[in-house]
Amino acid sequence: MNDMKPASDIGLYFDSWDETFKKPFGAIERNSKVDFKISFEPTISSKINRIDMELFYEDKKMFIEMNYDSEFYYISWKFEHIGLYFYRFVIYIDHHRYFLGPEYLATGGLALIYEDEKAPSYQLTVHGKIEKVPEFYSEGTVYQIFVDRFSNGNENGQLLDIKPNSYIYSSWEDTPSYIKGPNGEILRWDFYGGNLKGVIDKLDYLKQLGVTCIYLNPIFLARSCHKYDTADYSKIDSMFGDEELFKELIEKAKNKNIYIILDGVFSHTGSDSIYFNKYNSFSSVGAYQSKESKYFSWFKFKNHPESYDSWWGIGDLPNVNEMEPSYLEFITGEEGIVAKWMKMGIKGFRLDVADELPEEFIKILRKRMKSIDKDSVLLGEVWEDATNKISYGERRQYMLGESLDSVTAYPYRRTLFNFINREISAQTFYNICTMFKENYPKEYYKSALKMIGSHDVQRAMTELGSEKKFLLAVTMQLLFLGPVLIYYGDEVGLTGGKDPENRATYPWDSYEHLGFKYEYKTNPRKNLNVFNHYKKILEIRKNESVIKKGNVSYLVLSNRSIAYRRFDDKNEIFVIANSSELSEEVIIETNSKKYVDLLTGEELFVTGDRLELIIEGESSRIIKRMQ
Structure with missing residues (x-):
C-alpha cells in the first residue's frame, strides 16, 4: 500500500460532507452529538481487526473504539467543550x-488512507450560543468609503482644513502617489479633499445602488490621508468635518435605511498623537516625552524613548498594550471611545488587524457595543480561515460565539480569483467553498463579508486583467450567500495596483475641486458597461429574496464551470459561471419544467429532467425557476 490513496481503494469509505457518514454536517453547538460512520466492502470486512476514532482537543488525545454492523463501523459522540476538535480514524x-x-x-x-502517523485530521468546530447577526448587515450590501478619495461636498470644492507639511493634488483626477524618504518613510502626506459632507451628498446615489451599510475607513483625527495613525480617538479629523456633520450623516443615512460602521484601529496609535506625542504637536505630555505621562503604560518601550514596539516595525x-487597565477603560469603558460613538448612532466597528488584538x-x-445597541455588528479584519486561525501562538476564538459577528472573507476573494484566472478547477473551487461551509458555524458562514476589493489589495479590475473576468467576479460575488462589500469605485471599473494606486478618487461626472467646476458628458474614468452590470446584478439582489435569505449549495458542471444554487422552500436560482475562454454546454438535472434568464428574459424549458445551457467563455448566466 502506498502512503496516500483513496480509502475506497481498499474498500473503506468516509466523507465528512455526506450526512450518510457524518451527521449533522458542519459545525455544531456545544453538547451536541455527532454520528460518524465508515462503510466497508464485504471483501474487506473479515480483515478488519478494529477501527478507532482518534480525537484531539487542545492538548488532549483519546481513542474511541467504533462499533460495527453489517454495513458500517459507527460511533455517536457528544462534544461537551467549546473549541476546535480534530479527528481521524485508525484502521487495523x-x-x-x-x-x-x-x-x-x-x-x-473524502477520506484518504495513510500509513504515516503524521496523517492529517478532520476539523470539527464546536461553538457556544451564537446570536443572529442583524439583517441590515447579514443580508446587506456594504459600501466601503475611503473618505479623502470619495467626494468633496464643500462649496467650490475647497478643503475644510490643510495639515502642516502636506500636499494637495491640483486635480481630482491625479494618480495618487507617495513622497518617500530614503528609508521608505512618508515625507509629506497627500490629500484630495474628500469629506463627510461629500458622503452626505451621495447618499441618494448609494441608496439607488441598494446599499444598506456604509463602512468608513478611519475618520478620527490623524496626520495621514488613511487615518490608521490615530492622533485622537475622540475627534473627527478636521479635514473631514466635525461631530455635528457626522451626526448629520448618521441621521440622514438612517432615514434611508443605511447604517454606518466605523474602522476601529485599536492595536496601535499614531506616533504623532496626544497619547505618544513624538513631535510635540499636542499640549498633552505623551508617552514618548516622559515616563511620567499618563499614557506611558499604554505603550511597549524597549529603551525609552527611541526604541519601542510598533506595528510591523x-x-x-506604536503598538499599544490593549489589556493595560487604563487603555482598556479608555476604549471599552462605560464612558469610553466605543461608547461615545455607539451612542452617537453608529451600528458597529470593523476591527483593524483583529489578529493582533487580544481575544479578551x-x-x-463587543460586550460594550451590544450593551448600547444589541443590533450592532463587530466585523474583524481576518485574512485566513477564521475558525482555525493561530496568531502569535494563540488559537483565535472568532467563530465560537461572544467574539466577532463577521470577518472579512479574503479567502473567498482569493479562491474566486484563482477560479476565474483558471489557476484552479471548478472541483477545487467547490472543495474550498465546502470546506469553509463545514468549518464555519452556519450563522458565521453566512455573515462573512464577501469581497473582491478593499484598500489593502489591488483593484479587482487590475488584478483580474480584463473586463470580462471582472464582470464574472462581480456576478459571483454579489449573488453569493450573505453580505457583500463594494469598494468605492469598483462599480464603475476603477483600476489601480497596490497602495496607493488602489486609493484613487471616485470619477464623478460632475464635481468641483479647488474652485474649479468640472463636468463630463463622457467620463473617461467611468466604465458605463461595468456600472450598468453592477446595477443589473444589484437589482436582482434587491428583488429576489432567495438571494438575501436563501441557502447555498454548489454544483460542479465541468472542469471550468460551476453553479451556485440559491434556494429556499419556494424559490430556486442558479448562478452559473464558466471560467474557460471558450463557450461550454452544461447540463443541470432538475425536476422543474421552466426557468427564465434574469439578465435576458429568455424562457428556458427543461427536456425530461435535464436543462441544457450554453455559457459563453468567461461569462455567467442567472436562471430562476418559474414552475
Missing part, C-alpha cells in the same frame, strides 16, 4: 495500522 487490518483522514489538515471531504504606528479585548469591546 491484518494487524497493520493505517489512518483515515482528509488530504490536508481541516480540509474535510513602522515607527509611525475583542470580547469586552
